[in-house]
């Protein structure tokens with residue numbers, strides 16, 4: 001770790017990720033190579049490139065779900081800079097808890113926990129009292145037009161769009177300074193799409209550094225301060 005001054009919130013240097021297809025003759029797919037991406041506070045960088053270019057792979061590698069094969073993922077964590085590519089599992093977990101959030105397209109929750117608690121949980125984890133956490137969760141769910149009658153129920157059986165809104169509410173309330181967002185408007189109608197875009201723009205304006213995958217043309221133009229074009233990839237050996 002090094003001490004930080006003015007620096008990007010998240011930055012990759014020479015990042016590479018390969019997949020080896022063991023059951024298919026050890027074919028090696030070089031999906032990401034030499035990725036230099038840098039995102040500052042208040043920026044939203046939308047990943048661009050054709051289907052199969054590696055957008056999802058880059059997001060998963062940035063979050064540490066996939067181990068990088070080469071390069072660094074430098075993350076500003078408090079006033080330090082941490083390389084997630086070589087961080088210990090313990091540090092990686094701590095980074096995800098405080099610094100690096102991931103709003104995926106799909107909700108993963110423990111069954112039977114009410115929606116309001118699912119959304120309030122990241123605030124509770126940061127020490128906010130139960131009453132205030134529930135109020136803030138409720139206010140956000142209200143803004144996302146999730147009917148109040150659903151709040152006491154587990155979101156497991158909700159529709160795709162309802163689950164997506166629960167996921168976004170939870171992800172935003174966690175208040176991470178860096179957010180990775182995967183197709184935030186994919187399952188939503190026009191009104192909810194516009195609410196989600198507004199919320200993400202507010203997070204951006206408040207200084208959150210955002211990396212997004214977003215295919216919806218209107219949403220991506222409203223969100224992006226910049227596009228990052230994934231270079232074409234080659235089939236390695």
Ligand SMILES: Nc1ncnc2c1ncn2[C@@H]1O[C@H](COP(=O)(O)OP(=O)(O)OP(=O)(O)O)[C@@H](O)[C@H]1O
Nearest residue numbers: 019020029031049050051052053054055056057058
């Ligand atoms: N776990 C994996 N194992 C093997 N190959 C994978 C794996 N994940 C992704 N790939 C391959 O990596 C390439 C990039 O996939 P990725 O899903 O990152 O692309 P994408 O740009 O997000 O595409 P899309 O826009 O279609 O979602 C594809 O050729 C895919 O087959």
